[in-house]
Amino acid sequence: MMTNTLFRAVMGSLLCGGFLHFSLAQEFIQDLGNSTVIAEQSSETILNGLREDEVLKDEKLNRKISTTIAETIKNEPDIAIRSMGPAAARPVIKGLSSSHVTLTEDGSFCGDMSATSPDHAVASEVLTAHKLRITRGPQILAQSFATAGGVIQVNHQDIPYDDSLFHSNIANYAETGQPGFATVISANANVHGVSLKGEVSARNMGDMETSKGTLKNTDIENRSIAIGAAYSLEHFKFGASFRSFNSDYGIPGGFIGGHPNGVDIELSKRDFTLQGLYIPAARPDTLNVIFRYNQYHHKEFETKKYVGAEFAVNQANLRIEKFIANSGPFFGIHLGTELDSRSVEMGGYVFTPPTNSYAASLFSIASINGWDGLEITLSARLGGAFFRPRESVVADKDAIEDRNFALWAFAAEFSQIVAPGKFLTLDVFRTTRAPTIEELYNQGPHLAAYTYERGYHKLDDESGYGAELEFRDYGEHFNWRASTHITWFLNHLAPRATGDTNWSQLLPIYQVSGDDALLMGANASIETSAEQGFYAQAGASYVCGFYQNENWSDMPQIPPFHFHAEMAYIWQHVRAGINTEFALAQNRLDRYEQRTPGYITFGALLEFHWSLALANYSIVLRGDNVFNADVRNHLSRLKSVMPEKGRNISILAKVEI
Numbered sequence: 001m002m003t004n005t006l007f008r009a010v011m012g013s014l015l016c017g018g019f020l021h022f023s024l025a026q027e028f029i030q031d032l033g034n035s036t037v038i039a040e041q042s043s044e045t046i047l048n049g050l051r052e053d054e055v056l057k058d059e060k061l062n063r064k065i066s067t068t069i070a071e072t073i074k075n076e077p078d079i080a081i082r083s084m085g086p087a088a089a090r091p092v093i094k095g096l097s098s099s100h101v102t103l104t105e106d107g108s109f110c111g112d113m114s115a116t117s118p119d120h121a122v123a124s125e126v127l128t129a130h131k132l133r134i135t136r137g138p139q140i141l142a143q144s145f146a147t148a149g150g151v152i153q154v155n156h157q158d159i160p161y162d163d164s165l166f167h168s169n170i171a172n173y174a175e176t177g178q179p180g181f182a183t184v185i186s187a188n189a190n191v192h193g194v195s196l197k198g199e200v201s202a203r204n205m206g207d208m209e210t211s212k213g214t215l216k217n218t219d220i221e222n223r224s225i226a227i228g229a230a231y232s233l234e235h236f237k238f239g240a241s242f243r244s245f246n247s248d249y250g251i252p253g254g255f256i257g258g259h260p261n262g263v264d265i266e267l268s269k270r271d272f273t274l275q276g277l278y279i280p281a282a283r284p285d286t287l288n289v290i291f292r293y294n295q296y297h298h299k300e301f302e303t304k305k306y307v308g309a310e311f312a313v314n315q316a317n318l319r320i321e322k323f324i325a326n327s328g329p330f331f332g333i334h335l336g337t338e339l340d341s342r343s344v345e346m347g348g349y350v351f352t353p354p355t356n357s358y359a360a361s362l363f364s365i366a367s368i369n370g371w372d373g374l375e376i377t378l379s380a381r382l383g384g385a386f387f388r389p390r391e392s393v394v395a396d397k398d399a400i401e402d403r404n405f406a407l408w409a410f411a412a413e414f415s416q417i418v419a420p421g422k423f424l425t426l427d428v429f430r431t432t433r434a435p436t437i438e439e440l441y442n443q444g445p446h447l448a449a450y451t452y453e454r455g456y457h458k459l460d461d462e463s464g465y466g467a468e469l470e471f472r473d474y475g476e477h478f479n480w481r482a483s484t485h486i487t488w489f490l491n492h493l494a495p496r497a498t499g500d501t502n503w504s505q506l507l508p509i510y511q512v513s514g515d516d517a518l519l520m521g522a523n524a525s526i527e528t529s530a531e532q533g534f535y536a537q538a539g540a541s542y543v544c545g546f547y548q549n550e551n552w553s554d555m556p557q558i559p560p561f562h563f564h565a566e567m568a569y570i571w572q573h574v575r576a577g578i579n580t581e582f583a584l585a586q587n588r589l590d591r592y593e594q595r596t597p598g599y600i601t602f603g604a605l606l607e608f609h610w611s612l613a614l615a616n617y618s619i620v621l622r623g624d625n626v627f628n629a630d631v632r633n634h635l636s637r638l639k640s641v642m643p644e645k646g647r648n649i650s651i652l653a654k655v656e657i
Helices: 002-015 025-031 046-054 058-064 137-142 437-441
Strands: 079-083 089-093 101-105 131-135 150-155 166-175 180-191 194-205 208-210 213-215 220-232 236-251 263-278 286-301 307-327 330-348 355-369 374-389 403-419 422-433 443-446 451-454 462-474 478-502 507-528 533-547 562-570 574-583 599-612 615-624 648-656
Touching: 058 599, 058 615, 089 101, 089 150, 131 137, 137 150, 137 355, 137 374, 137 403, 137 422, 180 220, 355 437, 374 437, 422 478, 451 478
Parallel strands: 101 150, 451 507
Antiparallel strands: 079 089, 131 150, 166 180, 166 648, 180 194, 194 220, 208 213, 220 236, 236 263, 263 286, 286 307, 307 330, 330 355, 355 374, 374 403, 403 422, 422 462, 443 451, 462 478, 478 507, 507 533, 533 562, 562 574, 574 599, 599 615, 615 648
């Protein structure tokens, strides 16, 4: 696949005067026939075409499937995991987490509360994903203002733009590191011109086994169902879907600062989506309209009967996107608007006021051809965020203040073909984001997160400027890439340990503050280009951050240097390999932050793929941390209590018809 991408890139640069420009508008239309809707841009740029090879899908996704989305993508460039047990794991990009990292499902918001606290899980089942994409560069602004962070797109294909008569998918996953199983069954059919989809999934996993024993109260029970329908006319396509996700999972306790018996969390999420597509015959352009309504309910039980915290969120989102293949000197033009309304109610032992928030934004992305192989992509996002808290008997009345934020972000990407198969890219950007409801109005304990949290209702929005330089070389035998990035934050918002304790609950106090900060890092990877025979791959990532106002003190929750490597031999239908992963000790610490030792793990992989009787079969056997090493994740709230998952043997069996 990489060879084909390189061939298209080089041939495009020769045929079109030194730049690559192949239309995605036609691919967009064709992909509607196999239930894959690509709603990003209507023409590929140089780097986005190459980035397609980094998307996790098909066999590559099967190879890495794990308990959560975060654990599945943990070895991708610049990715780390923030966690508080195996269920409450969320991806970190370039050392940034929370609302710096946006998760979407089928082109719209995910609709959970995982960005607000480390004990909140991502409300999405990874086994139901057809594709995982980490969006980089100017395309981030189609979904988020936070260009310094990133967007993780989960593609469930719930609206089935599919013309095939019938196809189905059955996948089963089991492991020993958290004993249990996960399964998904889905089917698509076309009845009298109407495409239909149905899907059910379940996950039951017990307590996590570590190298130091069993970490109690870390079990996971997920249930999800999804149904969808689509109908196609000559130039119009209409679709609707409904997805329900329920999860019961545990947050461990029994240690200083933790709840004596741990906390049990129940969450439910309901998504209803409507989509309309207009595809004219004369031009390969599209108009895409998505409306999603989301209901989220979350309870935290300190005992089986006592609710310590409760959250209810109702959210409506409307996206209108126009794709234009070519207009004057520009191509791949992506214009859009997004409107969002969100209502948050809180109960139990929570001291944040109920709040309504609203957001509106306009965004645009377009590319233009430069000279001698230079291609320029420009993007911008303009909008506002508006918070309307309501008085509550438990909230701080002095903090009940309406807040309005005007937001703007931009990015420019300069992609240069310096020689056949060699690409140099420079991104420059302005990043911003509004404070969250929790960062503005929190004033009280969050028992499941083992913290006493203080927001500040006078916070300004976060902003910053940054750049990323990347070089890629696709050779006859090896493909490699290296990049470095830097961001200067003018008002970086983050909760920081104050060193004080709320003695009534015996919880450490975390205060949200805005400080000027410098964040920088680098990553590099190399792999062999052969699709058969010997294969090797290695990658490393590093990031560091400093606050200026405190004599360049270290930023909190920054992942240490991380390295991953794999060697494998690939036959036609079989792949066998070994791998290793290690992280250095994290000694760069914020005040009151604890040092984390380094670790090294080893693993093995065996895959089988074959076709028989109109069906495709896959079996993936994987061994992770086979020597049961003591792994401490610096971004885990539990690192001082217990290590991460120990020796783990997993199997994925999948049948596609």
